[in-house]
Amino acid sequence: MSYSIQEVIPRDVDKVLINRANDTGTVYVVGAGLAGLSAAVSCVLKGYRVQVFESTNHAGGRCRSFKDKILGRTINNGNHLILSGNLGVKEFLASLNTADNFKAMHPVLFNFQDIINNESWSLRPSNGRIPWWIFDPSKRIPRTSFIDYLALLKLKFAKDENIAALVNPSRPIFDRLWQPLSQAVLNTDAHEGSAALIWTMLSQTLLKGSDACRPMLTTAGLSAALVDPAISFLTTNNATLKFSMKLKSLDKNNDKIGSINFNEQAIALKEKDKVILALPPNEISNLIPDIPTPTKTNAIVNVHFRLDDRPILPNNAPFIGIIGGVAHWLFKHDDIYSVTVSAANYFAEKSNEEISKIIWKEVAKVIGDDKRELPLFRVIREMRATFAQTPDENNRRPDSRTKWENLFLAGDWTNTGLPATIESAIVSGQKVAEILYK
Numbered sequence: 001m002s003y004s005i006q007e008v009i010p011r012d013v014d015k016v017l018i019n020r021a022n023d024t025g026t027v028y029v030v031g032a033g034l035a036g037l038s039a040a041v042s043c044v045l046k047g048y049r050v051q052v053f054e055s056t057n058h059a060g061g062r063c064r065s066f067k068d069k070i071l072g073r074t075i076n077n078g079n080h081l082i083l084s085g086n087l088g089v090k091e092f093l094a095s096l097n098t099a100d101n102f103k104a105m106h107p108v109l110f111n112f113q114d115i116i117n118n119e120s121w122s123l124r125p126s127n128g129r130i131p132w133w134i135f136d137p138s139k140r141i142p143r144t145s146f147i148d149y150l151a152l153l154k155l156k157f158a159k160d161e162n163i164a165a166l167v168n169p170s171r172p173i174f175d176r177l178w179q180p181l182s183q184a185v186l187n188t189d190a191h192e193g194s195a196a197l198i199w200t201m202l203s204q205t206l207l208k209g210s211d212a213c214r215p216m217l218t219t220a221g222l223s224a225a226l227v228d229p230a231i232s233f234l235t236t237n238n239a240t241l242k243f244s245m246k247l248k249s250l251d252k253n254n255d256k257i258g259s260i261n262f263n264e265q266a267i268a269l270k271e272k273d274k275v276i277l278a279l280p281p282n283e284i285s286n287l288i289p290d291i292p293t294p295t296k297t298n299a300i301v302n303v304h305f306r307l308d309d310r311p312i313l314p315n316n317a318p319f320i321g322i323i324g325g326v327a328h329w330l331f332k333h334d335d336i337y338s339v340t341v342s343a344a345n346y347f348a349e350k351s352n353e354e355i356s357k358i359i360w361k362e363v364a365k366v367i368g369d370d371k372r373e374l375p376l377f378r379v380i381r382e383m384r385a386t387f388a389q390t391p392d393e394n395n396r397r398p399d400s401r402t403k404w405e406n407l408f409l410a411g412d413w414t415n416t417g418l419p420a421t422i423e424s425a426i427v428s429g430q431k432v433a434e435i436l437y438k
């Protein structure tokens with residue numbers, strides 16, 4: 001099978017920066033993850049003066065790449081899958097006029113391998129909105145029947161149920177579709193994951209047809225594709241970014257924030273100034289305990305292996321879903337083979353040696369070379385990768401507005417209605433800029 005990787009992001013989108021005649025005040029964005037960067041970019045486009053503050057010495061937060069000394073390569077903190085139906089991401093990239101480091105996969109094929117039963121299959125979404133493939137036994141997931149897919153109708157009307165409550169967990173489709181989907185999208189086991197959130201994701205991507213669920217793969221890593229272009233846009237447009245600036249407290253009165261206090265500097269807010277906190281939920285509850293936030297989190301473990309002979313994955317796919325193992329997804333980026341284990345709170349407690357051995361056995365099986373010795377590896381644990389996306393925790397997501405008129409929130413975990421993903425982070429930033437502008 002050969003895939004072609006094509007450009008999807010329009011180039012030369014002429015985004016006009018709005019020239020505001022009146023003084024709009026300064027927008028202070030705290031947190032330079034994707035939500036903060038998206039908020040900052042959207043505010044600059046709307047003609048605001050913007051300053052961004054970040055506690056670490058780099059931008060990107062939970063979605064970044066870095067040069068790894070063990071592997072001698074630039075690697076991502078974790079595999080991130082973005083689909084072409086993620087319209088917020090597309091708008092963000094179009095605003096930044098960046099296309100070079102993001103490519104879309106043609107044709108759309110999600111390849112899976114069941115390493116227990118030694119079965120493999122490819123899920124090929126239909127071109128249009130009607131998922132014709134579910135009517136065709138040769139295109140369906142093996143051991144599933146047309147009836148299994150009718151659970152989609154129940155997901156559509158989901159409110160506060162978890163996924164397992166609406167699909168039949170004893171059918172093979174559970175471990176072959178619903179569980180991998182829940183772990184990948186919600187970073188939460190399907191027995192706990194919100195059915196309503198999965199429906200939102202499905203309805204915006206897979207159920208719109210192949211053009212909305214084309215994997216958009218980074219060619220030079222997450223930072224080059226999403227973070228660096230945002231920084232360059234901001235600095236070119238006179239926004240400032242300051243690193244190693246940790247927000248320690250805010251002075252508030254009944255209806256306004258008076259100052260934001262960093263480790264190095266306190267900033268007194270003027271009449272028209274605004275603050276956008278684009279921080280993770282635990283930071284918000286430390287800084288402002290009266291704002292409700294999700295409190296439970298799930299870890300993601302990524303293991304990166306370097307294989308100098310670059311063996312191909314089955315079907316020559318750029319990534320593959322693994323069923324029946326501990327590993328969930330295996331991505332190939334040139335000579336780096338990266339495995340994701342989601343909803344991994346217990347697994348993350350193991351030592352690097354244990355983790356790498358367990359995962360390597362499964363990878364070796366997938367590449368068809370059981371006897372291969374453990375290569376160079378790097379384990380990365382993101383202990384608070386996302387909030388646990390259960391119905392209860394989903395109901396604790398606050399809106400962007402707060403009771404303080406100059407204070408706003410952004411972040412994948414805020415109430416965007418979307419699973420806590422890159423799309424949610426970016427949309428939260430775009431949404432907050434819209435609210436300020438009204």
Ligand SMILES: Cc1cc2nc3c(=O)[nH]c(=O)nc-3n(C[C@H](O)[C@H](O)[C@H](O)COP(=O)(O)OP(=O)(O)OC[C@H]3O[C@@H](n4cnc5c(N)ncnc54)[C@H](O)[C@@H]3O)c2cc1C
Binds near residue numbers: 060077413420
């Ligand atoms: C391993 C992994 C795999 C993932 N896979 C996917 C995927 O496949 N697809 C997908 O769409 N999403 C995926 N996600 C989720 C995605 O990465 C997040 O949704 C997104 O990056 C969140 O962005 P954010 O800006 O909301 O939060 P963050 O990235 O957490 O940004 C918050 C920023 O605030 C900074 N900060 C914290 N406290 C302070 C303070 N007091 N003062 C100043 N700054 C502070 C932090 O350093 C950070 O830079 C994955 C996440 C992980 C960890």
